[in-house]
Each structure stands twice: as structure tokens, then as C-alpha cells.
Amino acid sequence: MEVANISSTADVAIPKDPLLQIIGQDEAVRIGRMVGSQRRHLLLVGPPGTGKSMLAQAIASTLSKPKQEVLVLHNPEKPERPVIQVRLTSSKKSEKKPQGELLEPTMVPAYISEKLGFRCRRCSRLSSPDASSCYFCGADKYKKVRGPFEDLLIGAGVPEREERVHTTRVRDGREELVIFERRGDRIALLTQKELSKMAEMQQKMQFKVLLPINRPTFVQATGASETELLGDVRHDPYGSHPAIGSLPYTRVVPGAVHEAHEGVLFIDELSSLGKLQRFILTAMQEKNYPISGRNQSSTGSSVRVDGVPADFILVAALNINDMSLILPPLRSRILGNGYELLMNTHMDDTEGNRLKLVQFLAQEIVRDGRIPHADSGAIEQMITYARTKAKEIDDVGGLTLRLRVLSGTIKMAGDIAASNGRPSITGDDVKFAVANSKSVEEQATEKYGSWYKASLADYGMKKEKGGTEVG
Ligand SMILES: Nc1ncnc2c1ncn2[C@@H]1O[C@H](COP(=O)(O)OP(=O)(O)OP(=O)(O)O)[C@@H](O)[C@H]1O
Ligand SMILES: [Mg+2]
Numbered sequence: 001m002e003v004a005n006i007s008s009t010a011d012v013a014i015p016k017d018p019l020l021q022i023i024g025q026d027e028a029v030r031i032g033r034m035v036g037s038q039r040r041h042l043l044l045v046g047p048p049g050t051g052k053s054m055l056a057q058a059i060a061s062t063l064s065k066p067k068q069e070v071l072v073l074h075n076p077e078k079p080e081r082p083v084i085q086v087r088l089t090s091s092k093k094s095e096k097k098p099q100g101e102l103l104e105p106t107m108v109p110a111y112i113s114e115k116l117g118f119r120c121r122r123c124s125r126l127s128s129p130d131a132s133s134c135y136f137c138g139a140d141k142y143k144k145v146r147g148p149f150e151d152l153l154i155g156a157g158v159p160e161r162e163e164r165v166h167t168t169r170v171r172d173g174r175e176e177l178v179i180f181e182r183r184g185d186r187i188a189l190l191t192q193k194e195l196s197k198m199a200e201m202q203q204k205m206q207f208k209v210l211l212p213i214n215r216p217t218f219v220q221a222t223g224a225s226e227t228e229l230l231g232d233v234r235h236d237p238y239g240s241h242p243a244i245g246s247l248p249y250t251r252v253v254p255g256a257v258h259e260a261h262e263g264v265l266f267i268d269e270l271s272s273l274g275k276l277q278r279f280i281l282t283a284m285q286e287k288n289y290p291i292s293g294r295n296q297s298s299t300g301s302s303v304r305v306d307g308v309p310a311d312f313i314l315v316a317a318l319n320i321n322d323m324s325l326i327l328p329p330l331r332s333r334i335l336g337n338g339y340e341l342l343m344n345t346h347m348d349d350t351e352g353n354r355l356k357l358v359q360f361l362a363q364e365i366v367r368d369g370r371i372p373h374a375d376s377g378a379i380e381q382m383i384t385y386a387r388t389k390a391k392e393i394d395d396v397g398g399l400t401l402r403l404r405v406l407s408g409t410i411k412m413a414g415d416i417a418a419s420n421g422r423p424s425i426t427g428d429d430v431k432f433a434v435a436n437s438k439s440v441e442e443q444a445t446e447k448y449g450s451w452y453k454a455s456l457a458d459y460g461m462k463k464e465k466g467g468t469e470v471g
Contacts (some may be wrong), residue, residue, distance in 0.1 A: 001378065003354045003422035008424060010373040012362040018058035021363055022051050023356040024347040024401040029055070031339050036062035039325035041314040041334045043270075045323065046343025048086055049404025052317040054270065060218035060264040061317060068215040068262060069127035070309055074206035080303045085207070086158070090358055103187045108180055108323035115165045116182045117141055129182060182191030203467045208245070210254050210308070217263030219312075221256035226294055229280055231308070233300030248303040257283045260312035271325035280314065281330045282445040285309040314338075341356060346390040346398040354383055357406075364407050365425075371414025377427030385434055409433050 006012065013314060015021055019029050028044070035042045036059045044052045071085045104117040105126050113119040117129030121137055127135040134141055164181040170257040179190040190198070221229050234251040246261035257280065265280075267273060267350070273280070289310045293300025314334065318326065320342075334340065347353045361374055361382055374382070400406070410425070413433035417425045438446070444454035 001355065002351065003358060003383070004376075006358060006379060007376050008373045009358060009362040009365055012359055014359065014366060018054075019059045021359075022054055022058060023314075023360050024344055024353065024399075025051055025055070027135050029058075030342055032059045033062065033339065035059055035313060035315070039313055040291075041338030043326075043331070043338070043340045044315065044317045044343060045320050045341065046317075047319070047402060048404045049407075050343040050345060051401075051403065052343060053266070056220075056264060056266040056315040057218055058292050059313070061218075063217045063313075066211075066213055066215055066217065066262040068210035068211075068309065069209060070258070070261065071207045072210045072249050072252045072305055072308075074247055076206075080248050082303070082305050083370050084250060084305060084309070086212075086309060088214070098190070098197050100181070100188040100190040100194050103180075103189055104185065105160050105185075105187060108187055108189075112167070112180045113163050115162045115185070116180065116187060118187075128185060130268075147181060152160050157227050194427070207302070208252070210252060211258060211261055215259065215263070217262060218266065219256050219260035219440055220266045220268065221260075222268075223267060226279075227253075227255065229255050229257060229273075229276055230289060230294070231258055231291035232295075233291065233298075233303040235293070235295065235298035235300050237299075248300075249305075251300055251303070252290065252305055254308070255289070257289050257310040257312065258291070258308050261309045263312060265312040266337055267314070267316045269322070271322035272316050273323075273430055277327040277330050281327065281333055283310045283312075284314060284330075284333055319351070328461075344401050345394050346396050346400050347397050349387065357383060357386055357399055360403060360406070361410055364410050365414065368411055368414065370418065371411060372417055372422065372424045374410065374413075374425040374430075375427075376426040378410075378413065378430045381427045381430035381434070382406065385409060385430065402406060409460065415432060454469060 013389055019032060022029050022032075023125065031042065032055050034040065042056075042059070044055065046052060054076060065198065068087060069087045069089070071087065073085055075081050075083050080337045105113045105116075110119060110124065113126065115119050118126050120127065120134035120137060120141055123134060123137040125136045127141075129141075132142055133139060164179050166177065166179055168175050169178050170176075176192045177195065178192070179195060181188045223229060231252070231254045235251060236246050236251060238246070267280070270277065279289070287310060288307045290304055290306045291308050292304040295301060310350040316334070331340075347356075355458060358379055361379065365371055365373055383399070386399040386406060387397075389402065389405060390396050391397045393400065393402060409430065410433075413429040414424050416429045416432055422429070441451055445451055448454040
């Protein structure tokens with residue numbers, strides 16, 4: 001296909017692969033594909049509108065869906081230290097709590113019934129565990145017996161009644177953990193199977209899904225705040241009051257570094273992150289990052305969740321002038337496990353590249369959805385405009401790749417065509433759009449002669465004749 005033979009952008013095929021929709025950045029696309037498949041990091045440097053955000057999104061689209069669901073569980077021992085659990089699927093079966101096998105105290109080993117308070121350690125006879133001394137011989141059932149001199153060594157002894165006893169037993173040649181648990185006047189035997197079922201159920205009752213398995217693989221962090229980036233534990237005015245307060249785990253909120261787990265964390269203008277960059281660095285090294293309450297005066301500040309997964313691909317964008325603002329260890333971390341890439345600002349004026357530009361026009365028109373396709377005259381005018389801009393902005397021959405500019409122009413031309421009821425965008429529409437799509441600076445310069453004069457006009461001032469300038 002040659003550009004000269006294309007009568008409308010409607011005839012141009014648009015690649016389904018988002019990476020192939022990026023034109024004029026072949027190196028970036030090649031590296032981007034690798035970054036996705038090998039899970040590396042990427043630093044994108046280049047001027048506005050050259051496709052940095054587009055590339056980051058395209059990389060995310062090449063990733064497979066997240067496989068891990070991340071839960072935050074209530075920690076009954078220490079509610080302000082909720083724990084993290086990672087599941088490979090989101091199972092949602094509701095089961096009955098396993099009861100285990102109920103046994104009479106006579107059916108369990110003697111040391112078990114002793115520990116649970118049924119059997120007297122002195123006379124070995126059975127009585128109710130609620131009675132603290134043996135019904136038969138009067139001995140203190142809950143005193144630790146450690147040897148003949150026990151009274152001398154530990155004084156009066158520490159009464160101790162255990163609710164459950166962990167032990168092991170051998171079944172089919174394999175050792176397994178079992179628990180004997182007191183249930184009124186009987187004893188429940190819980191085997192490994194029942195125990196893991198119970199643990200799972202307990203977690204089911206008191207957990208929150210922190211990162212659902214159906215989450216996007218593209219997360220953009222603006223770096224506007226620390227909490228947005230690193231997560232938070234929300235404040236509860238009632239604290240963890242058992243009746244009216246909420247348990248800490250329910251107030252845990254993930255940050256962008258967590259939401260991007262298994263996906264791409266895109267940071268536009270990395271330099272604007274300032275000091276927060278070092279947290280990104282830590283998360284990248286550890287592949288997890290604790291969540292804690294970040295407001296010191298909040299009830300959330302006493303809460304911390306450790307080991308929250310944060311295994312992301314970092315794609316960071318930056319203006320070339322801001323290179324010095326990247327934290328050196330962060331930059332070396334990216335380089336050590338990824339790539340740095342300078343975006344192209346223009347491409348050679350070849351037939352192949354002009355075709356690419358037409359593909360770009362078709363993409364923009366289809367994506368916009370509100371404007372008609374461009375005819376051959378409009379295509380020609382847009383190519384001319386791409387040449388003009390390359391010369392104007394970058395002072396080079398070729399076609400500009402600062403495509404946001406071109407995207408604005410074709411949309412404006414499309415609006416004109418649409419408002420005039422035309423079935424396609426014509427060359428004249430583009431010419432009109434080019435003539436009118438001037439920046440405020442350009443408009444001001446035309447109107448007042450210079451940007452400086454325009455700014456004076458804004459204050460209702462005039463430049464004093466031959467005198468000092470007032471601003
Ligand atoms: N190389 C490209 N190929 C195709 N379209 C592009 C390309 N670069 C930019 N565009 C178009 O321009 C729009 C803006 O590009 P994008 O947001 O990716 O730029 P950016 O480099 O992230 O700019 P900024 O630095 O301002 O964030 C895109 O949505 C897309 O329509
Ligand atoms: Mg961008």
C-alpha cells in the first residue's frame with residue numbers, strides 16, 4: 001500500500017496489539033515487549049506527547065492477568081498487626097465448621113487428659129476439669145509437677161489449665177499434628193485436615209480482600225501523596241473499641257505500589273515524586289512494602305501490616321531536563337534490572353514512515369469516535385504539517401513524533417468537518433485547523449507583537465518609553 005493510493009483512513013488497518021499502535025518508536029517497542037515478558041523496569045525519557053504513557057499502558061496489556069489474591073486477616077492475638085495471606089484463586093465455598101471426633105476422657109492418652117484438667121496427676125482418677133482440686137485425693141490439678149523438689153523450686157506452683165494440647169501421632173507411617181481440645185466434659189480430636197479447614201474458615205470470617213484477583217495490570221501513581229503511593233490505615237474515631245469500633249484490618253488501604261503487584265506501576269514525571277522515590281526503591285528491592293497508618297494523630301498510626309506484596313514492573317517517565325532529579329540509587333536499580341530509553345522526537349520522511357503516520361491518523365480518528373475519517377487531501381495536509389512541526393520544534397528534516405500535537409489538529413479538523421455535516425475530513429479542514437490550532441503564546445505574540453508585551457497588557461500596563469521595564 002502506498003500513501004498516494006489511500007483515499008480514506010477508513011481503509012487503513014489498525015493493529016490489535018497496543019504495542020504495534022505506537023509509531024516511530026521501534027526501539028521503545030522492542031524493549032517494551034522485553035520489559036513485559038522478562039519483568040524488568042523501564043525509565044522513559046522524552047518530551048511530551050511522544051508516547052511514553054501509551055507505551056507504559058501497552059506494556060501492561062502484554063502481561064498475563066494477576067494470579068494472586070491478597071488478603072489482610074484479622075490477627076486475634078494482636079489486632080493492630082493484621083496479617084497478609086496470598087491465595088492463588090478466589091475460593092468462595094461456605095462450609096460447616098469441622099467438629100472433629102468427640103472422645104471420652106478415658107479414651108485419650110493419660111498425659112492429655114491430665115493437661116486438659118480431667119485426670120489427677122497424683123491419683124490418676126478422672127473428675128470434672130472445672131474443679132481445681134481432685135475430687136478423690138484433693139491434689140491441686142493445675143499445679144505444674146516438675147519433680148520431687150517442685151515445691152521448693154517454684155514455690156506454690158502456677159495453676160495451669162490448658163484448653164488444647166498439641167501433639168503428634170503416627171498414621172499410615174506418617175507423623176501428623178493433632179490437637180486435643182476440651183469441649184465441656186468431653187475431648188475433641190482434631191486432625192490435620194480439620195485443623196487446616198478451621199484455620200481457613202476462621203480467616204474467611206475475618207479478612208478483607210486487599211488486592212482482588214481481577215485487578216488491572218496498569219496502575220498510575222501521580223505521587224500526589226505518600227498515602228496514595230504507599231497505602232494507609234484509616235482513622236477510626238472509636239479506635240478498636242470492641243462494641244462500636246472497627247477492627248484495624250478493616251481499615252487497611254493499599255497504595256499504588258501494592259495495587260500494581262504483578263502489573264505495571266507507571267509513574268509520570270518521576271522527578272515530581274521527590275523524596276518519595278526512596279520508598280519506591282525499597283519496595284522494588286523487597287518486592288513488598290508494609291502498610292501503616294501515616295497520620296500520627298490517627299488511631300491508624302499504631303497499626304502496621306508487614307509483607308504486603310508489591311512486586312511490580314516500574315515504568316517511570318521523565319523530561320530530559322529533570323534527569324538530575326532522579327535519586328541515583330533508584331536510577332541504578334532500574335539500570336541494574338531494566339532499561340533506560342530516550343524517546344524519538346522525529347522520524348525520517350520515508351514512504352514507510354508516512355504510512356505509519358496514516359496509521360496513526362486512523363487510530364486517532366477511530367479512538368475519538370466522534371469525527372469522520374480523513375480523505376486523501378486531509379492525509380496529505382497532515383503529512384505536510386508533520387514536516388513543518390519537525391522543522392519548527394526540533395529544527396530537523398523529517399516527520400515529527402510529538403504526536404499529541406498532531407492528534408489535536410486532526411481532532412479539530414474532524415470537529416469542523418462534523419459540524420459542517422461532511423462525510424470525511426478534507427484538506428481544507430486540516431488547513432483551517434492548523435491555522436487556528438495555535439497555542440496561547442502564539443496567539444498572544446500575533447496579537448501583541450511579543451509574549452512580553454502581552455503579559456504587560458494583562459496587567460493593564462504599557463512599557464514605559466525608553467525607561468525601565470515594569471512587570
Ligand atoms: N508514538 C506514538 N504512536 C502513536 N500515537 C502516539 C504516539 N505518541 C503519542 N501518540 C498519541 O498522542 C497521545 C499522547 O501520547 P502520550 O500520552 O503517550 O504522551 P506522553 O509521552 O506520555 O506525554 P506526556 O509527557 O505529556 O505525558 C496518545 O494518546 C496517542 O494518541
Ligand atoms: Mg504521559
